[in-house]
Amino acid sequence: MDNKTLSAEIRTELRKSGAKKVRKSGRIPAVIYGHNEPVNISVDDIEFTKKFEKISENTIITINVGKNSYSVLVKNFQDDILTQQIKHIDFFEIEKGKTLKTNIPVHIEGSAKGAREGGLLEVRLHELEVECLPKDIPESITINVEELEAGDAIHVGDVEIPKGVKVLNMLEQTVVSVTLIKEEVEEVEIDEELLEGEEAEGEEEESEEDSE
Known part of the structure; x- marks a missing residue:
């Protein structure tokens, strides 16, 4: 678990005008709750x-705020x-x-066998909701998809979760899957052939009526 340190200053002016002054001085308004x-604090924009x-x-x-740390x-x-400039940050004290x-972000590792054979790899869940002690928070959950074939899927219940971490998502939720796009294309082609055949039959019937 990554742990970083920031220095902060107490912020006394809480109106919008005060927040603007803080930003102009190169700092970001923030709050710890x-x-x-x-x-109410401010942190250095460049440091953050x-x-x-x-x-x-x-x-x-x-x-670190003076003699106190959070x-x-x-x-x-x-x-x-x-500008992509950060205007305000909410920090939650643990x-x-x-x-x-x-x-926790989901990290997909490897190249799925089904995708290499023409299937489409789809990531359905990019994050997993978990509950654990602060010291046990993982940086990410890695899922290897090398063996996934076309039509296969990995569900929440299939994912290996670190010790001390409880997943709150439904176990049957799909995290990642490989879709059979080749079959879909073939079905479309068959439908188009049937449609063309029906149109040809219609044209023949019209020509017979005209000849009569």
């Missing part, structure tokens, strides 16, 4: 961007659609020794 009173090229809600972060997860963030619910 959870089992204690919310703490360097340490978090990709924001994930399963990375434990230690935030173990948190990123629960939500707002960014600018045009309690040691207490389980929590979070989403």
Whole structure:
């Protein structure tokens, strides 16, 4: 489990104008909430961007605010659609020794046999919802699809889950599958042939009526 550290400052101006001032100074407005009173803070934009090229809600972060430190997860963030600049972050404070619910990304490994033979590999679930202690949060769940043939599927109940982690998704949910696209194409071709035959018969009947 990856654990990163951030330095933060207490944020006292909580209005929109105050948030704008924080952003202009090169910092990101944020809040820490959870089992204690919310703490309004700001973190350095450059430091956060360097340490978090990709924001994930399963990375434990230690935030140091003066003499206090908080173990948190990123629960939500707002960014600018045009500039991609992060405008606000919600950090959720975790309690040691207490389980929590979070989403873990699914990582697909290998090239499916069925896909190599012309099938289509489809990933139905990109994340799994799990419950576990903070120390047991996995970075990702890896699924090897090498042996998947056309028509095969891997369901939640088939996935190997790390010890101490409970999956909350329904076990029969499909995570990844290989679709038989060749058969679909053949069926379409057969239907087109039948349609052409029916059209030809119709034309013959019309020509017979005209000759009469």
